[in-house]
Amino acid sequence: MPHPLAGSSSEEAVGGDSTPSPDLLMARSFGDKDLILPNGGTPAGTSSPASSSSLLNRLQLDDDIDGETRDLFVVVDDPKKHVCTMETYITYRITTKSTRVEFDLPEYSVRRRYQDFDWLRSKLEESQPTHLIPPLPEKFVVKGVVDRFSEEFVETRRKALDKFLKRITDHPVLSFNEHFNIFLTAKDLNIYKKQGIALLTRMGESVKHVTGGYKLRTRPLEFAAIGDYLDTFALKLGTIDRIAQRIIKEEIEYLVELREYGPVYSTWSALEGELAEPLEGVSACIGNCSTALEELTDDMTEDFLPVLREYILYSDSMKSVLKKRDQVQAEYEAKLEAVALRKEDRPKVPVDVEKCQDRMECFNADLKADMERWQNNKRQDFRQLLMGMADKNIQYYEKVMSMPNKTGF
Amino acid sequence: MEQGPPDPERQLQPAPLEPLGRSEAGLGVAVDEEAEGAGEEGSGGDTMTHNNFWLKKIEISVSEAEKRTGRNAMNMQETYTAYLIETRSVEHTDGQSVLTDSLWRRYSEFELLRNYLLVYYPHIVVPPLPEKRAEFVWHKLSADNMDPDFVERRRIGLENFLLRIASHPILCRDKIFYLFLTQEGNWKETVNETGFQLKADSRLKALNATFRVKNPDKRFTDLKHYSDELQSVISHLLRVRARVADRLYGVYKVHGNYGRVFSEWSAIEKEMGDGLQSAGHHMDVYASSIDDILEDEEHYADQLKEYLFYAEALRAVCRKHELMQYDLEIAAQDLASKKQQCEELATGTVRTFSLKGMTTKLFGQETPEQREARIKVLEEQINEGEQQLKSKNLEGREFVKNAWADIERFKEQKNRDLKEALISYAVMQISMCKKGIQVWTNAKECFSKM
Numbered sequence: 056m057p058h059p060l061a062g063s064s065s066e067e068a069v070g071g072d073s074t075p076s077p078d079l080l081m082a083r084s085f086g087d088k089d090l091i092l093p094n095g096g097t098p099a100g101t102s103s104p105a106s107s108s109s110l111l112n113r114l115q116l117d118d119d120i121d122g123e124t125r126d127l128f129v130v131v132d133d134p135k136k137h138v139c140t141m142e143t144y145i146t147y148r149i150t151t152k153s154t155r156v157e158f159d160l161p162e163y164s165v166r167r168r169y170q171d172f173d174w175l176r177s178k179l180e181e182s183q184p185t186h187l188i189p190p191l192p193e194k195f196v197v198k199g200v201v202d203r204f205s206e207e208f209v210e211t212r213r214k215a216l217d218k219f220l221k222r223i224t225d226h227p228v229l230s231f232n233e234h235f236n237i238f239l240t241a242k243d244l245n246i247y248k249k250q251g252i253a254l255l256t257r258m259g260e261s262v263k264h265v266t267g268g269y270k271l272r273t274r275p276l277e278f279a280a281i282g283d284y285l286d287t288f289a290l291k292l293g294t295i296d297r298i299a300q301r302i303i304k305e306e307i308e309y310l311v312e313l314r315e316y317g318p319v320y321s322t323w324s325a326l327e328g329e330l331a332e333p334l335e336g337v338s339a340c341i342g343n344c345s346t347a348l349e350e351l352t353d354d355m356t357e358d359f360l361p362v363l364r365e366y367i368l369y370s371d372s373m374k375s376v377l378k379k380r381d382q383v384q385a386e387y388e389a390k391l392e393a394v395a396l397r398k399e400d401r402p403k404v405p406v407d408v409e410k411c412q413d414r415m416e417c418f419n420a421d422l423k424a425d426m427e428r429w430q431n432n433k434r435q436d437f438r439q440l441l442m443g444m445a446d447k448n449i450q451y452y453e454k455v456m457s458m459p460n461k462t463g464f
Numbered sequence: 465m466e467q468g469p470p471d472p473e474r475q476l477q478p479a480p481l482e483p484l485g486r487s488e489a490g491l492g493v494a495v496d497e498e499a500e501g502a503g504e505e506g507s508g509g510d511t512m513t514h515n516n517f518w519l520k521k522i523e524i525s526v527s528e529a530e531k532r533t534g535r536n537a538m539n540m541q542e543t544y545t546a547y548l549i550e551t552r553s554v555e556h557t558d559g560q561s562v563l564t565d566s567l568w569r570r571y572s573e574f575e576l577l578r579n580y581l582l583v584y585y586p587h588i589v590v591p592p593l594p595e596k597r598a599e600f601v602w603h604k605l606s607a608d609n610m611d612p613d614f615v616e617r618r619r620i621g622l623e624n625f626l627l628r629i630a631s632h633p634i635l636c637r638d639k640i641f642y643l644f645l646t647q648e649g650n651w652k653e654t655v656n657e658t659g660f661q662l663k664a665d666s667r668l669k670a671l672n673a674t675f676r677v678k679n680p681d682k683r684f685t686d687l688k689h690y691s692d693e694l695q696s697v698i699s700h701l702l703r704v705r706a707r708v709a710d711r712l713y714g715v716y717k718v719h720g721n722y723g724r725v726f727s728e729w730s731a732i733e734k735e736m737g738d739g740l741q742s743a744g745h746h747m748d749v750y751a752s753s754i755d756d757i758l759e760d761e762e763h764y765a766d767q768l769k770e771y772l773f774y775a776e777a778l779r780a781v782c783r784k785h786e787l788m789q790y791d792l793e794i795a796a797q798d799l800a801s802k803k804q805q806c807e808e809l810a811t812g813t814v815r816t817f818s819l820k821g822m823t824t825k826l827f828g829q830e831t832p833e834q835r836e837a838r839i840k841v842l843e844e845q846i847n848e849g850e851q852q853l854k855s856k857n858l859e860g861r862e863f864v865k866n867a868w869a870d871i872e873r874f875k876e877q878k879n880r881d882l883k884e885a886l887i888s889y890a891v892m893q894i895s896m897c898k899k900g901i902q903v904w905t906n907a908k909e910c911f912s913k914m
Contacts, residue, residue, distance in 0.1 A: 284732055291729040298721045305718055309711035316704045323697045326690060329879045333886045340890065434736055438914045441743070445908035449901050456897035 127153045129224050129239065131217035134209045135166075144168050145209055147216060151239045157231065163240045169194070171244050172216055178234040179223070180372075184262040184379055185421035186229060187429055189222035190368035191215070192361065211357050215365060226428070228421070261414050262383065269385035275419075281426055282377050289370040296363045299355065306352050310345055317341035340458045347454035354447050362440050366433070373429070380418050387411035523552040523561055524630055524645065526623035529615045530568070545615055546570050547622055551645050567648035571596070574622060576655055577644050581635060583660040586784040587867035588635060589874040591628035592773030594621025600702040600765065602710040617766060624770070634870075670783050673790035680789050681864055687871065688782040695775040698768055705765060709758055720751030739914035746907040753903070757896050764892065767885040771878060778874070781867050788863055792856045799849040806842040809835055 133148040146166040154161065172191055179188045192215035202208060223229045237247050274282070317338050324334035390408045528548040536542045546568040552561035574593055581590050598614050608614065626645075629635045640658070643651055726744030730737040 287732050288729075291725055291732075294725045295722070295729075298718060298725065301721075302715060302718050305711060305714040309708065309715055312704060312708045312711050316701075316708050319697060319701045319704060323694075323701065326693050326697065330882055330886075333883055337886055337890065340893065344893075434914060437736065438739075438911055441911040441914070442908050445904045445911060448904040449908070452897040452900040452904070456894055456901075 126155050127151070127224050127230060129220045131213055131220060134213055136204060143204070145204070145212075147213055149220070149239060157236055158240065160240075165239065165242065165244075167238070167244065169212070169216075171238065172219065174244070174248055175234060175238045176219075179229060179232060182232060182234060183229060184376070185418040186226070187369075187373050187376055187422075187425040188229070189219050190365055190372055191219055192365065193368075207353070207357055211361050215361055218365070222432070225432075226425075261410075262379065262418070265379070265383050265386055265414075269382065269389045271381045271385040272388055274381060274384075277423070278377060278380065278419075282374070285370045285374055285377070289367055292363055292367050292370075296360065296367070299360055299363065303352050303355055303360075306348060310348050310352070313341055313345045313348065317345065340455075343458040344455045347451050350454075351447055351451040355444070358447075359440065359444055362436065366436075369429075376422065380415075380422055383411075383415050383418050387415045522564075522630070523554060524623070524626050525550050525552075526619050526626065529619045531610070532570075543610070544570050545610070545618075547619060549626070549645060565646045567646075569644070569648075571618075571622075573644070573652065574625065576652060577640065578625075579664075580640055580655050580658065580660050581629070581638065582780060583664045584638070584658075585635060587781060587863050588632070588870050589774065589777045589781055590635070591625055591632070592770060592777055593625055594618050594766070595769060595773070600706045600769070602706040602713070617762065621766065621770075665784070665787055670787055673787040674783065677786045677790040678793055680786050683868065684782045684785045684864075688779060691775040691778040691782070695772060695779075698772040698775070702765060702768060702772065705761075709761060713754055713758060716754035717751050719747050723748040723751070736914045739910045739912070742913075743907045743910035746903050746910065750900070750903045750907075753899055757892070757899075760892050761889075764885060764889045767881065771882060774874075774878070778871070781871065785863065785867065788856075788860050792853070792860050795849065795853050795856055799846065799853055802842055802846050802849060806839060806846060809839050809842070 128151070130150045131147050132150070134145050135148075137144055137146060146168045149163075149165050149167055151158070151163040151165075152161065169191075173194065176188060176191055179186075192212050223232075223235055229235065238244065241247055320334045320338035320341065324331040324338065327334060387408070390411050394405060394408055526547050527550050530546050530548070531543060532546050533541060533543050547570070548566065548568055550563060551565040553564045554561045571593075578590060578593055581588075594617070597609060598611075629641055635641065640655055643654060647654070723744040726740045726747065730740035730744070733740065
């Protein structure tokens with residue numbers, strides 16, 4: 056049973072019923088055995104592939120664990136408008152409940168604005184470059200076209216921000232990131248922002264210094280496949296987004312015509328005697344249809360389109376991570392080749408080449424694990440999204456149908 | 465004896481050989497004095513008799529439409545559509561029908577028939593023809609007269625027209641109508657020989673009367689306003705409905721795109737693939753379902769159109785009344801002025817200006833003999849005028865009585881037909897909703913298996 060504070064990312068309406076095996080549940084307890092450290096990096100000296108794969112196993116099944124064993128809950132709600140001399144903006148309340156040792160208090164409540172989320176995201180990208188960071192809703196809105204302070208816009212954004220934090224919360228590595236902790240707990244985030252604390256993880260530090268410019272020989276099949284998949288995926292989502300927008304547009308134009316259509320029957324009914332009642336009845340039915348249609352288009356705009364866009368953004372950022380991975384591999388291969396070409400009689404590989412290999416293998420492992428998680432979540436998210444779309448349409452027709460029956464036709 | 469809305473296989477009740485119940489449709493039978501020529505319908509002519517041509521029940525159907533080419537009046541080649549009209553006689557005993565007549569007619573002949581009926585039965589609300597050119601079309605519908613869907617709907621409309629006439633207690637007995645159904649060749653000549661075009665009232669005359677009439681029957685004035693407003697509201701309704709249909713078509717068809725993209729997407733997915741693929745199929749079903757839905761709605765629009773055109777027929781009856789009333793008023797006015805002239809001549813007082821009076825003053829009084837002669841002429845004219853006025857009055861009252869009876873009949877028919885049309889429209893909407901729910905429920909199930 057999902058925890059009340061657990062948001063949409065953990066809602067598993069239908070399906071998603073794979074139960075984790077008991078021994079892996081045990082492994083969930085945090086201790087020295089756990090390879091995940093608060094600053095999210097892998098401990099020095101334990102860079103062998105063996106540990107990477109057990110890490111993989113652990114990461115894979117996190118989302119299948121139900122709310123009972125969670126120890127971190129985050130909710131975004133209560134948007135408020137702030138009017139200052141220089142600007143007007145919205146803040147959201149972030150409520151955190153946790154039993155983790157990384158949190159001094161069991162509960163926190165802070166206020167954050169979009170800028171702060173943006174800061175968090177870039178910090179995560181910097182410090183966790185081998186992981187897939189969830190997307191934020193779009194930063195820029197064309198002023199005049201969209202009302203940044205309208206209820207619908209703020210609510211759509213709130214949902215997206217809540218989703219963002221929940222995805223981080225669900226991630227076994229990202230949820231322990233120091234920046235994330237500060238974001239959730241600090242009274243005044245600006246102090247931290249100003250100090251520019253470089254809470255970089257070891258991995259983050261390492262990857263940061265990877266130089267581009269090395270050409271990749273061969274991309275491993277699985278990563279090439281992921282790249283291709285993401286390309287096509289983003290393309291299809293883009294098409295679906297366009298189709299959905301077109302449908303909403305047609306529906307709105309249909310609505311405009313209905314709004315003129317209904318009243319004509321009323322006008323007619325005023326001319327008639329015996330026919331007045333049935334004519335009024337038809338007019339009322341059309342009015343009812345209009346109302347239901349408006350609800351449908353609002354729902355689709357607020358709930359359906361944003362999620363599509365989110366996933367398009369997601370796959371874009373994932374592609375960047377893949378590129379980075381390629382760079383890491385390229386550098387390693389180049390360095391390895393340089394050593395081989397030196398034709399020295401060295402019995403073992405130099406340390407810096409070893410570090411490169413280590414970096415590459417961790418990257419690969421993290422990425423693979425995150426991809427698995429991402430695929431799972433994506434499947435659940437889309438199942439829910441599309442079932443929701445079907446539901447909204449069913450409800451529309453049910454509403455429209457209910458009226459003619461009422462007017463005794 | 466009123467029938468319900470016409471359907472293809474409607475049967476005609478046999479009309480009795482005597483003129484129909486006088487109280488009902490009122491067949492030119494005088495209310496009081498003049499009881500001559502009982503059973504004369506309309507304004508006279510050899511073509512009408514009160515014979516009943518239909519000794520048995522009949523069925524009329526316009527069963528086929530065919531494209532033809534021929535030469536028109538200006539000897540140019542033209543393409544037109546001909547319609548096959550079949551008349552069947554139904555045996556009382558076993559209900560079997562036997563084809564008695566079958567001939568081809570084109571739209572212009574139907575028009576000729578109707579124009580004829582309008583002239584000879586001005587007190588009847590004459591059923592309208594289906595539209596000559598496609599109006600109130602929306603995108604998918606063609607405005608082309610040769611388009612098969614248009615031809616089909618017109619075929620149904622023409623059949624409906626004939627059935628309306630056949631079920632009308634007075635019109636069904638018209639000989640020209642009988643010949644329309646039975647005599648293919650020479651029918652046009654026969655109609656034209658009645659000289660009905662000459663008997664028609666000129667539009668100018670009618671317009672003049674409308675503006676100048678002083679005391680029309682209030683019921684007709686109200687009816688005219690009603691038919692104006694009815695025409696306006698139904699036109700508006702049909703125009704918006706066409707736009708609504710267009711938009712609805714768009715909404716459904718765009719969903720078809722989901723079918724293709726879901727299919728393409730399913731190709732790159734493992735577990736999600738099957739669900740997406742089958743859901744896409746349902747989206748295709750959804751998109752194609754709109755075609756049948758809108759075809760049914762077109763039938764509803766046709767029912768409304770019939771009454772849009774009926775409004776014009778109602779107005780025609782009102783116009784005739786105004787014309788007759790105006791005629792009467794002018795005749796009365798004329799008579800009154802003659803009577804006054806007579807009185808003035810007799811008493812010697814001149815109250816009204818007359819040229820004769822002026823010249824008499826200027827050039828000298830007329831002799832008593834001259835005056836006597838003039839008085840005599842006037843008295844004759846007055847006598848004649850009084851006779852004419854009396855008969856016009858009678859005519860007018862007859863017209864009002866008969867017309868109003870048919871109008872009442874029409875009102876009931878209209879209420880029945882339109883109520884049924886509205887109900888069937890509501891049923892169509894419910895059916896559309898049920899289909900929608902079905903499709904989306906199926907799609908939802910596919911999504912749940914993703």
